[in-house]
Amino acid sequence: DAGVIQSPRHEVTEMGQEVTLRCKPISGHNSLFWYRQTMMRGLELLIYFNNNVPIDDSGMPEDRFSAKMPNASFSTLKIQPSEPRDSAVYFCASSQLSYEQYFGPGTRLTVT
Amino acid sequence: GQQLNQSPQSMFIQEGEDVSMNCTSSSIFNTWLWYKQDPGEGPVLLIALYKAGELTSNGRLTAQFGITRKDSFLNISASIPSDVGIYFCAGRGPSIGAQKLVFGQGTRLTINP
Numbered sequence: 591d592a593g594v595i596q597s598p599r600h601e602v603t604e605m606g607q608e609v610t611l612r613c614k615p616i617s618g619h620n621s622l623f624w625y626r627q628t629m630m631r632g633l634e635l636l637i638y639f640n641n642n643v644p645i646d647d648s649g650m651p652e653d654r655f656s657a658k659m660p661n662a663s664f665s666t667l668k669i670q671p672s673e674p675r676d677s678a679v680y681f682c683a684s685s686q687l688s689y690e691q692y693f694g695p696g697t698r699l700t701v702t
Numbered sequence: 703g704q705q706l707n708q709s710p711q712s713m714f715i716q717e718g719e720d721v722s723m724n725c726t727s728s729s730i731f732n733t734w735l736w737y738k739q740d741p742g743e744g745p746v747l748l749i750a751l752y753k754a755g756e757l758t759s760n761g762r763l764t765a766q767f768g769i770t771r772k773d774s775f776l777n778i779s780a781s782i783p784s785d786v787g788i789y790f791c792a793g794r795g796p797s798i799g800a801q802k803l804v805f806g807q808g809t810r811l812t813i814n815p
Contacts, residue, residue, distance in 0.1 A: 633805040693744030
């Protein structure tokens with residue numbers, strides 16, 4: 591079975607550009623989570639959805655970040671405009687009626 | 703907010719040795735999870751614990767949900783080179799959103815052959 595799929599795996603962009611990260615959760619999972627991982631702050635939850643509805647976005651750093659889940663099999667995390675301090679690895683995870691979250695391979699974002 | 707203290711931060715051991723790491727919380731947790739992350743990959747779920755006192759094994763890995771509900775332990779027996787990586791604990795507490803997990807800072811395991 592396919593796990594969580596994320597694209598792109600690597601993204602290099604210039605400051606001020608828009609960045610869109612994509613995630614396909616495991617089929618049948620009803621919850622989706624976006625995390626950011628840095629050396630300084632570790633793994634931070636940005637936002638999560640239940641049944642495509644955003645439940646908690648208290649971890650979203652600021653208005654430059656937005657996330658959508660238009661259907662059960664797709665979610666995006668957008669940063670506009672991007673800044674160098676946004677450089678990190680962004681993970682998507684999904685779960686099905688449990689607390690066991692399954693992570694994708696991540697997108698390594700570098701903003702120059 | 704809730705925080706997890708994971709220790710040790712790093713371990714350097716010889717192949718074949720046993721490994722122990724733990725996580726402690728300042729408040730009660732209802733669920734403990736242990737993950738392993740390899741370089742360039744996402745965390746992979748190793749063991750999930752749901753009841754205080756629960757002891758669960760997955761091959762050479764054994765994890766326990768502390769009786770006080772404020773700690774959890776992970777042991778690896780007879781370590782092998784593929785055990786190298788970063789191990790994270792994660793917990794879910796009653797005072798936060800139902801599905802939100804709090805992650806420890808990670809334990810980096812290095813094995814000398």
